[in-house]
Amino acid sequence: MVVCLCKGVADGAIRRAIRAGARTVPDIGRACGAGTGCGSCQNLLACALRHEDLRRARPDVPAVLAAAYAPLQPAGAAPGAMSGVMPGAMPGAMQ
């Protein structure tokens, strides 16, 4: 999925930049160009940095998330299936 529209950079390239050593949003920009245009994607880049930090610190995160989302699964949903509802999301808040 393209994250940075200005530079046409997809999430995979951003993840690779972070895994190759990018630790800040400007680092990501230097590595793949993301965030170096209008800047509107920089919050997403910061989220990607936090996600990769969490992934490194807690390799069990997928299991933790599956457990956290389990109460939100519709009856009969496959284990680990995501319903698209975020914990704490307010229904109707973002239509």
Ligand code: FES
């Ligand atoms: S969308 Fe990434 S810099 Fe504009």
